[in-house]
Amino acid sequence: MKIAVIGTGVVGRTLAARLAELEHSVAVGTRDVSATHSRMDSDGGVSFADWLAAHPDISLLDFAAAGRFGEVVVNATNGAASMQALIGVGADNLAGKVLIDVANPLDFSQGFPPTLLLKDNDSLAEEIQRGFPETRVVKTLNTVTADVMARPDLVGDGGTSVFLSGDDPAAKAVATDLLRDMGWRDIIDLGDITTARGPEMYLPLWLRVMAAQGTALFNVHVVR
Amino acid sequence: MKIAVIGTGVVGRTLAARLAELEHSVAVGTRDVSATHSRMDSDGGVSFADWLAAHPDISLLDFAAAGRFGEVVVNATNGAASMQALIGVGADNLAGKVLIDVANPLDFSQGFPPTLLLKDNDSLAEEIQRGFPETRVVKTLNTVTADVMARPDLVGDGGTSVFLSGDDPAAKAVATDLLRDMGWRDIIDLGDITTARGPEMYLPLWLRVMAAQGTALFNVHVVR
Numbered sequence: 452m453k454i455a456v457i458g459t460g461v462v463g464r465t466l467a468a469r470l471a472e473l474e475h476s477v478a479v480g481t482r483d484v485s486a487t488h489s490r491m492d493s494d495g496g497v498s499f500a501d502w503l504a505a506h507p508d509i510s511l512l513d514f515a516a517a518g519r520f521g522e523v524v525v526n527a528t529n530g531a532a533s534m535q536a537l538i539g540v541g542a543d544n545l546a547g548k549v550l551i552d553v554a555n556p557l558d559f560s561q562g563f564p565p566t567l568l569l570k571d572n573d574s575l576a577e578e579i580q581r582g583f584p585e586t587r588v589v590k591t592l593n594t595v596t597a598d599v600m601a602r603p604d605l606v607g608d609g610g611t612s613v614f615l616s617g618d619d620p621a622a623k624a625v626a627t628d629l630l631r632d633m634g635w636r637d638i639i640d641l642g643d644i645t646t647a648r649g650p651e652m653y654l655p656l657w658l659r660v661m662a663a664q665g666t667a668l669f670n671v672h673v674v675r
Numbered sequence: 676m677k678i679a680v681i682g683t684g685v686v687g688r689t690l691a692a693r694l695a696e697l698e699h700s701v702a703v704g705t706r707d708v709s710a711t712h713s714r715m716d717s718d719g720g721v722s723f724a725d726w727l728a729a730h731p732d733i734s735l736l737d738f739a740a741a742g743r744f745g746e747v748v749v750n751a752t753n754g755a756a757s758m759q760a761l762i763g764v765g766a767d768n769l770a771g772k773v774l775i776d777v778a779n780p781l782d783f784s785q786g787f788p789p790t791l792l793l794k795d796n797d798s799l800a801e802e803i804q805r806g807f808p809e810t811r812v813v814k815t816l817n818t819v820t821a822d823v824m825a826r827p828d829l830v831g832d833g834g835t836s837v838f839l840s841g842d843d844p845a846a847k848a849v850a851t852d853l854l855r856d857m858g859w860r861d862i863i864d865l866g867d868i869t870t871a872r873g874p875e876m877y878l879p880l881w882l883r884v885m886a887a888q889g890t891a892l893f894n895v896h897v898v899r
Binding site for chain 1: 790791794795796830831835836838863864865866870872873874876877879880881882883884886887888890892893894895896897898899
């Protein structure tokens, strides 16, 4: 499947590399291709150009070209910048497609821990769905760190839980297939796109558990 | 230990009965003792008087008398009414004591799912700590349904996780002992009282998982 991953940070790189490893055809979308090529990245000290050189099967495209390329589009941008990035991808390019939103609308302007930009009676996923009504938005994976998104077996025996929210059952089936390919087994469908408020508002707890434990390599298992 | 449980609903009854079973000396605190005696309760259809008759070792006291009685006080009131109830218990009666806050500040005025009355840059636990600065507030247990609070072995093998937030290490040690008595093994100390924002903001996810699964008998296990 042709998958466009929007965002060049740790989340975008990690998901792009994993999806390519799973033999999908992957392009990473960025605002300015030449700027991204020349940018040194603080995330782990690996520049995007070096990362891309190590992944010759992945292409780097501008937002609009990535939008045209992808049959499925993954929003792996900073949540505070997601709407602007997706406008760059283009409503026409996103129309009818499955958009998997893994971002968190975090506000780091007051330091750590960040607060949520949208909460309780709204969510980033809903904002995206309202902004792109012809796109089929699915919220998932925002409740774990990038490495765990791509390889759930990094925590415990790989049987921890991931959540799914969206209005379109067929889009959720596409997302579920990709999640299973990456190794997810306990996938909890919460319901329509408004249920994304739950996983997004979980972030303040996730951040404090991370701080208390000193590692982001954890996840919750919903035990019945 | 003398424990005052403030609140006569399902949470208060369940915790009071469990703590009495564990051989603590337990009083339930209510605003108006005679009104509570005569009230029919919609929770499970058992009136408080019938419940109390079935638990002869538990006494019913007004808020202030319960506050004087308890060496440890448990806030098991509706979160929207907690501050008013604790004012009734009395700052003098609460001074120096451990107050275990298990309530959630939920707003049901717009129907289900409820929204949070306090969030993100505040929490009910912090509001209580600010309102009663001489009291040592510990937030815990608000992330599970009443039956699971009292008997964590009702879900899975009993090894799921519970969170602890508070400024006073000795108060958290008292709460930890009570949690262990009730059967909790995985107790995660998140840090100071501001970390209660995490477990309180988890409620929107808890509510949606409950709706998706059709049961409140679940809990998360934090898997490293």
